[in-house]
Amino acid sequence: MDGLTSTATARPLAEPSALDHVVELTRSRDRGLVEESLISALVDLVDAREVTIWRLDPSGAADASAADVAQRGSWQRVTRRLAQTGDTASNPATAEATDATDAPAASRPEHLRCLREQVRVDVGQDLAGLHHVLLPMDSELEGGGVIELVLAQPIEPRDMRVATSMLRIHANFMHLLDYSERDTLTGLLNRKSFDETFLKATVLEARRQFAADGEQRRQGQPRHPYLGVIDVDHFKRVNDVHGHLIGDEVLVLVARIMRSALRSEDRLYRFGGEEFVVMLDASDDEGARAAFERLRLAVAAYEFPRAGHVTVSVGYVDVRPGDTPQAAFSRADTGVYHAKAHGRDQVVAYAALVAAGTVTESDGENDIVLF
Known part of the structure; x- marks a missing residue:
């Protein structure tokens, strides 16, 4: 129109919302991609410096007791992401980190307590002043697991609610995958x-x-x-x-x-x-x-x-x-x-x-x- 000018101002891209992360988490049937989406959500939504998924490998007999697992099992780092780089490592054999990719079960008593009792565990501060918080993954899922959050400050109640909600959504989605992909008798994949x-x-x-x-x-x-x-x-x-x-x-x-x-x-x-x-x-x-x-x-x-x-x-x-x-x-x-x-x-x-x-x-x- 004559005499009128129009100016378009580019808007900065918004940070992914919780809903965006839920959509991303539930879009794939690949369990590795689902776990990567979960840790990406936790990095963004609770401002974590680092997120790691640990699983306890029993490394024992088929009927191993809890005591046997604590004595002979080991913690395996399944997936890890550093917020500052966005790098994700999904293989314990190749993940780059300052700590070991696996450790004897008994050497991480806080992780054991988090997994067994299905409770949040505040590990405390490390030498760099960062706060470590452990959250349990659903114990009914195969292998179980523990999410370790590394934060610059103690986790806020709001961030805690967001983190537990994302873990519940992840667990619900994994149960749906289990229902469609697992043999009903043995629980193995079909x-x-x-x-x-x-x-x-x-x-x-x-x-x-x-x-x-x-x-x-x-x-x-x-x-x-x-x-x-x-x-x-x-x-x-x-x-x-x-x-x-x-x-x-x-x-x-x-x-x-x-x-x-x-x-x-x-x-x-x-x-x-x-x-x-x-x-x-x-x-x-x-x-x-x-x-x-x-x-x-x-x-x-x-x-x-x-x-x-x-x-x-x-x-x-x-x-x-x-x-x-x-x-x-x-x-x-x-x-x-x-x-x-x-x-x-x-x-x-x-x-x-x-x-x-x-x-x-x-x-x-x-x-x-x-x-």
């Missing part, structure tokens, strides 16, 4: 949640393999994804002799042993019947074998209440860039088949079968031929 995790592992492995040499040197020793198939030996006999209720009990106890024998970050699945699958990271084939051997020995050493002695056969394989879930599972299952045919109660690497000439694999279709 088959339909497997493909997404597997495909993400193949992408990460492709990035690792095709990264520049200098990038790999900075990252230190690389870790590779491995897939293991675990099958309970003579499970039909258990059902036939003792009944299906005792068979279900065996499956529940095997799942519990898997949780205690493997690491908290390993992904454990029940595929149906007596068949389980594990996705884990290891530095090499021997590291993967050691993990699966630890599981096999733990099952063999356990005295099942009615079934007595139970064993498992395990086959495992490295996950390759471009792998499909079906192809990798088929290779690992070849190891299980070989173990079953040669005495059971053993761990068999698919790569070892290929190297020995026991099986051959075509280059194009992952076709397997048994000799």
Whole structure:
């Protein structure tokens, strides 16, 4: 319009609101991204200098008591974010920090109390004058956990209410994920949640393999994804002799042993019947074998209440860039088949079968031929 001028003034971008963070926290089904969204919310909304998620790895028997956990377990730092840089580290093996990425359970009594009693714990000030506050994550979630907030001053009541509300929202959302993604009998992840995790592992492995040499040197020793198939030996006999209720009990106890024998970050699945699958990271084939051997020995050493002695056969394989879930599972299952045919109660690497000439694999279709 003539004679009139219009001036537009750019508004500064507003800081994310609590509602923005709730939307971000509940937009993904990836549990790692959900946890990163949670700590991002706590950094922004309570003005935390640092936020860390700790989980207690029992590292003991399947039926370990609280005293056993305190003696043999260790605290694993799952995710950590520094407010001043925005950097997030989600792998205890690579997280950069001034303190250890894991510590014996008994060395952090405040963390133990926070987790066991599900109460807030004010640790106090550190040498830099920063205040540390521990908040419990829902103890019903697998693994449990403790959130550690580092603040410039004691936490205000309003900020405390915001933090506990975000933790409740996180817990509610995780329970919804559990309902849709977990096997109702064992509590392990179910088959339909497997493909997404597997495909993400193949992408990460492709990035690792095709990264520049200098990038790999900075990252230190690389870790590779491995897939293991675990099958309970003579499970039909258990059902036939003792009944299906005792068979279900065996499956529940095997799942519990898997949780205690493997690491908290390993992904454990029940595929149906007596068949389980594990996705884990290891530095090499021997590291993967050691993990699966630890599981096999733990099952063999356990005295099942009615079934007595139970064993498992395990086959495992490295996950390759471009792998499909079906192809990798088929290779690992070849190891299980070989173990079953040669005495059971053993761990068999698919790569070892290929190297020995026991099986051959075509280059194009992952076709397997048994000799």
